[in-house]
Amino acid sequence: MTKIYKGNIIFTKNKNKFEIIKNGFIVVNNGKVVNVFNKLPKEYMDNEIIDYKDKLIIPGMNDLHCHAPQFRNLGMAMDKELIPWLNDYTFPEESKYADIKYADKMYKKFVKEVWKKGTTRIAVFATVHKEASIRLMDIFKASGLGAFVGKVNMNINCPDSLLENTKKSIEDTKDILNMNLSKDSLVKPIITPRFIPSCDSELLRELGNLALEYNVETQSHLSENLGEIEWVKNLQPDSRFYGDAYDKFNLFGQTKTLMAHCVYSSDEELNLMKNNNVMAVHCPTSNLNVGSGVMPIRKFLDKNIPLSLGSDVSGGHDLSIFKMIVYAIQCSKLCWVNSNKELDFLSLSEAFYIATKGGGSFFGKVGSFEKDYEFDALIIDDSELNHDNYNLIERLERFIYIGDDRHILHRYVRGNKIDEPTF
Numbered sequence: 204m205t206k207i208y209k210g211n212i213i214f215t216k217n218k219n220k221f222e223i224i225k226n227g228f229i230v231v232n233n234g235k236v237v238n239v240f241n242k243l244p245k246e247y248m249d250n251e252i253i254d255y256k257d258k259l260i261i262p263g264m265n266d267l268h269c270h271a272p273q274f275r276n277l278g279m280a281m282d283k284e285l286i287p288w289l290n291d292y293t294f295p296e297e298s299k300y301a302d303i304k305y306a307d308k309m310y311k312k313f314v315k316e317v318w319k320k321g322t323t324r325i326a327v328f329a330t331v332h333k334e335a336s337i338r339l340m341d342i343f344k345a346s347g348l349g350a351f352v353g354k355v356n357m358n359i360n361c362p363d364s365l366l367e368n369t370k371k372s373i374e375d376t377k378d379i380l381n382m383n384l385s386k387d388s389l390v391k392p393i394i395t396p397r398f399i400p401s402c403d404s405e406l407l408r409e410l411g412n413l414a415l416e417y418n419v420e421t422q423s424h425l426s427e428n429l430g431e432i433e434w435v436k437n438l439q440p441d442s443r444f445y446g447d448a449y450d451k452f453n454l455f456g457q458t459k460t461l462m463a464h465c466v467y468s469s470d471e472e473l474n475l476m477k478n479n480n481v482m483a484v485h486c487p488t489s490n491l492n493v494g495s496g497v498m499p500i501r502k503f504l505d506k507n508i509p510l511s512l513g514s515d516v517s518g519g520h521d522l523s524i525f526k527m528i529v530y531a532i533q534c535s536k537l538c539w540v541n542s543n544k545e546l547d548f549l550s551l552s553e554a555f556y557i558a559t560k561g562g563g564s565f566f567g568k569v570g571s572f573e574k575d576y577e578f579d580a581l582i583i584d585d586s587e588l589n590h591d592n593y594n595l596i597e598r599l600e601r602f603i604y605i606g607d608d609r610h611i612l613h614r615y616v617r618g619n620k621i622d623e624p625t626f
């Protein structure tokens with residue numbers, strides 16, 4: 204089925220420049236972009252045209268790192284750094300997800316909020332609990348949004364309420380992998396060791412084996428906090444650096460891999476990420492709130508390491524990837540000043556590219572309006588903000604900086620219009 208969308212089209216094929224088509228057309232067939240046009244070719248004249256007039260049509264936002272069970276803690280508990288923050292605020296909240304009723308209630312609220320903010324694809328951590336993790340997948344399926352959902356694995360250094368027996372941890376993970384293997388499903392499982400300090404070598408080895416056996420994606424945390432990095436050295440004394448500890452267990456790019464934070468990654472770690480095609484997830488608000496530091500994102504861009512943005516709720520206090528674009532640019536300016544202007548700050552098109560085509564690449568051909576890309580899109584009604592003769596890039600920039608979900612008129616995933624979840 205062919206559909207044609209008309210409006211002001213903006214996307215980034217390359218990171219250094221916006222593609223802009225004023226009053227243009229996107230031709231979509233079976234959920235995939237056929238092409239974009241200034242003038243609609245004759246052959247398409249008979250198809251239905253959905254005319255969004257002066258509104259902006261942009262790719263959907265991709266959130267590549269988020270913790271669904273930390274939703275209750277959004278916007279609070281800001282007074283500790285990583286390890287005490289986990290022990291005092293995060294683990295007690297995640298323990299509540301043993302109760303499926305609580306999980307069901309909170310996960311529905313969470314997914315509604317993801318929808319609201321204009322995120323069309325997301326990679327989330329659930330908790331160690333199998334039943335609640337499956338429920339989160341079901342809620343995402345009902346929403347029509349795209350998601351990788353990770354049942355978390357932890358068998359050391361956490362409270363008894365979350366501590367897993369190694370055999371059971373692997374069995375539960377395997378049960379989920381066996382349930383959800385359709386390659387083109389919008390909601391899929393992902394291998395999720397919480398981070399090195401939560402897993403002993405046996406568990407890490409088994410998880411790496413599962414990733415390879417099932418050829419399934421992996422996500423975790425990397426080099427977020429200096430104390431954490433020291434701890435990893437002690438826990439995995441044979442590893443040369445943090446990322447090397449994952450690599451030894453086939454959890455660092457052996458299958459497609461996301462690593463959140465990378466605030467303190469050494470050159471060696473960056474080189475291994477580059478060689479293994481590991482995607483770095485920049486979580487700027489989280490790094491500020493948990494007092495971790497600022498990721499030098501320019502180094503990753505210069506090395507062509509795959510990059511994306513993450514809200515990292517509830518270390519991060521906002522689910523909006525538009526706001527992550529703003530924070531990422533602001534943080535990059537701190538790096539610029541602190542490096543004597545050596546590490547250049549992010550341009551708007553670079554940050555937009557990272558949020559759309561960068562992060563989208565983890566889900567397949569997602570995040571752009573080039574030929575064959577899945578049509579994930581947002582229709583932005585910025586008329587309230589457009590009270591003078593702003594050009595299209597100025598309008599986009601103003602929406603990103605000062606707009607919010609009230610300006611998001613519609614959301615599309617794979618060509619389907621996704622309305623507000625009714626659950």
Ligand code: GUN
Pocket residue numbers: 270285289293397398424427489493515518
């Ligand atoms: N490292 C291990 N677990 C977490 C978490 O839940 N949030 C953040 N920001 N870092 C982590």
Ligand code: FE
Pocket residue numbers: 268269270424463515518
């Ligand atoms: Fe995190």
